[in-house]
Amino acid sequence: MSDAAARPRLAAVIGWPIGHSLSPVIHRFWAEREGADAYYVPLAVEPSDAAFARACDALAALGFAGCNVTLPHKERALAYAARASRRAAAAGAANMLTFGPDGAEADNSDIPGFAEALREALGGTTPGGKAVVLGAGGAARAVTLALAEAGCRPILIANRSADKAAEVARLAAAAEAVPWSDRSDALAGAKILVNATSLGMTGAPALDIALDALPRDAVVADLVYAPLETDLLRRARARGLTTADGLSMLMHQAAFGYRAWLGARAEVDGALRAALEEAVARRKRA
Ligand code: NAP
Numbered sequence: 001m002s003d004a005a006a007r008p009r010l011a012a013v014i015g016w017p018i019g020h021s022l023s024p025v026i027h028r029f030w031a032e033r034e035g036a037d038a039y040y041v042p043l044a045v046e047p048s049d050a051a052f053a054r055a056c057d058a059l060a061a062l063g064f065a066g067c068n069v070t071l072p073h074k075e076r077a078l079a080y081a082a083r084a085s086r087r088a089a090a091a092g093a094a095n096m097l098t099f100g101p102d103g104a105e106a107d108n109s110d111i112p113g114f115a116e117a118l119r120e121a122l123g124g125t126t127p128g129g130k131a132v133v134l135g136a137g138g139a140a141r142a143v144t145l146a147l148a149e150a151g152c153r154p155i156l157i158a159n160r161s162a163d164k165a166a167e168v169a170r171l172a173a174a175a176e177a178v179p180w181s182d183r184s185d186a187l188a189g190a191k192i193l194v195n196a197t198s199l200g201m202t203g204a205p206a207l208d209i210a211l212d213a214l215p216r217d218a219v220v221a222d223l224v225y226a227p228l229e230t231d232l233l234r235r236a237r238a239r240g241l242t243t244a245d246g247l248s249m250l251m252h253q254a255a256f257g258y259r260a261w262l263g264a265r266a267e268v269d270g271a272l273r274a275a276l277e278e279a280v281a282r283r284k285r286a
Pocket of ligand 1: 071110134135136137138139140159160161164196197198199201205223224225245246247249250251253
């Protein structure tokens with residue numbers, strides 16, 4: 001068959017390292033569920049502009065529809081692209097590249113992916129009110145933009161390195177930086193707390209924060225997904241607070257790439273979560 005439309009649909013995820021990525025599990029799950037002739041491959045690409053451009057040029061030439069981009073290439077992806085969505089340009093980083101005849105288009109699905117995860121945790125309602133974001137890396141930038149789009153205000157940014165918190169605060173009129181040492185007190189009256197640092201991740205130090213000031217109707221989201229239940233989420237649940245874990249955002253951001261490149265249906269549901277939890281448990285045993 002020579003018809004291009006009959007070829008398998010191809011996408012990839014580029015990172016360094018990449019072995020830990022759960023994105024292939026998500027895309028394989030959706031492709032199998034709808035019987036799509038689609039493949040999604042993890043590619044380890046060295047952290048250099050030349051290696052990144054070489055890999056993307058090759059993917060485009062081989063007929064890949066697009067790729068996700070993860071650490072440490074998200075800023076590089078934006079620089080590589082011929083065009084960028086408003087969201088990717090605002091975030092200064094892209095986690096999606098879609099290849100076309102006129103070059104690659106960059107997008108950032110971490111922003112709507114986080115917004116979806118939060119909405120889901122809130123039972124379908126739109127978040128609002130005061131929010132506190134811990135961290136000032138790429139994930140915190142995406143979260144801050146999503147919270148601002150949802151109409152949250154104020155959005156307080158606390159980060160160990162104060163200069164980076166101030167930089168993230170410049171992304172949105174509603175955002176302002178607060179000292180890292182004030183992070184527990186900053187929670188007074190907050191409707192949303194987001195951990196967008198790597199604290200609490202397996203092998204990283206714990207996140208030291210007192211949750212006492214958070215109101216009873218607050219939502220606590222942790223972007224860390226290894227372990228699945230972080231100490232922060234465990235403490236939040238013990239206080240009866242609503243929570244959203246890192247898997248939730250990961251699944252929702254992936255849906256944008258799957259629908260753009262591989263298939264039509266990308267439901268985020270219990271079956272997908274179970275498949276991911278099983279993959280995580282299998283890796284832990286290996
Ligand atoms: P990043 O750019 O490397 O940022 C790391 C952040 O953690 C920075 O704000 C850093 O503060 C802070 N940090 C690291 N060690 C710290 C310490 N010992 N004490 C205080 N702060 C510390 O990483 P990222 O891409 O933003 O990712 C952040 C987290 O989100 C990671 O755990 C990542 O896996 C997760 N994530 C999840 C998803 C998802 O879909 N669930 C998506 C993206 C990211 P400094 O600025 O002071 O160094």
